[in-house]
Amino acid sequence: MNLTQLYDSHIHTALCLHADGEPVDYAAVAAERGLKGLIITDHNPIDGDAWEPGIRMRPEEFSLYLEQIEQAREKWKGLVDVRLGLESDWFPGHEAHLARLHQRAEFDFIWGSIHCNVHAYAKTFYRGDVLEYQKLYYDHLARAAETGLFDAMTHPDVPKFMFPDDWNVEVLLDDIRRSLDRIAATGLALELNTSGLHKPYPEMNPGREILELMLERNIPVIIGSDAHTPSRVGADFDLAVALLDEIGFRHVSYFIGRKRQDVPISAIWDRDISP
Template sequence: MKFDLHTHHERCGHAIGTIEDYILAGIQAGLTAIGISDHSPYFAREEDHPQPGIAMAKSEFARYVDEVLRLKEKYAGKIEVLLGVESDFFPNEIAHYRAVYEKYPFDYIIGSVHQTRGVSIFNRNRWKKLSEGEKVEDKKDYYRMIRDSANEGLFQILGHIDAMKGYFPAFSDIRGAEAEIDDVLRAVADNDIALEINTSGSTKDCGGWYPADAILERALHFGADVTFGSDAHKPGRVGDEWELVAARLKEIGFKRWVFYRQKEKVVVPL
């Protein structure tokens, strides 16, 4: 069974193609199931669309859900279409996001930390004036936020948990946050959720996947489940490197990975 739970489309403002384009690409790639998981609006902001190039407008959210549900019916029997969303995690606004998501029949919600200390994790400049000690603290803070997101009970999947390395590959070499990373992996296991293996790192400066093999090995040690997401922002990347990820997981020692249907974990043997 082949699945991809992390795809975007044109509503977020930095992806190309319609939802249907991604579904058709999923069929072409031989997927059994495809999850549509575009970036959530900034629900706690007063403006309808404060960041047009980052996330969809609040006024588009219900239309987004309706379109996915319509296409789920249209393509039934050809591919299973799953309703998801990639949600930003803002600790002080979590109640607001939770109240919105409860209104809709999501198959799963991906929780992703895209900002720490008010700065994007993909901002290269955030590292330029930091001392080595400050870099360690930044890394610890990032993983504390991810741990907290895992403990909220809102997310079924944690997205790209070492994506801070995307445009700063040296992030992986910063030592001193190993305990915080282990805390994340324990939280994934304790809350019976899943860690995403995200192949979009291959499109960034760091190359490779999120997370690195060293983290996946620790995830296996703690009994954390994993899932797959291409994080496709163009239809041609749907299912990208799925077979390679499956083979690598087997080498590490994983026996299974999972996807979600109506927020229930579906186990797929490797």
């Protein structure tokens, strides 16, 4: 597989307190694996203690985050293109804060995320009914996309590793279709996140059924490793590209300067051309 066309668009750093390594360390692995570049997308800082301060950089560390990315960018110039991104958690009422944050630097790319598996979100929205909670997630995914704050939404079936025993995509299909219709109308992209292969429901996020519904709606796909440790950079990208190819996608996308770039899968996937 020819990774030189691809960015890994989903990378964390030690600043979020549940990952290790700095951007330079992630860039070293990207260079080794022959990726075109990396978009560092650590969890967004949020003022106050209400929304999981233990799993994100503190607001006063934001400038350090920018500096570390700039250092990596300089160090790996010409070898790996290191870019500035962010993974921003959306929840209702939080839009003004995010709008301000997203203006604080020249971002190349911003993920919107609904982390329904984290305590603060569950405490606010989980009422004891798993199916209702999963349906609410799909409404929130579309609502977040409709805010216009993000370029793409992450791992669009994350409830499956929160409730692996209760995950049944069939019973959610109407809600998923409605959500994807709304997302398609915004023009946003969605992620194919390879880290799901190592989670309690061992499958990429999203799984095949949702990818097929995305293709029907022409929703662009961005591949991300969601690396929380440098060795995971570009992990399982071969499986992700093969899956997209098999389903019928023609492109994989990434964002630079908040503009979408589409790479033909034919340019990534060196097919075995036998006579």
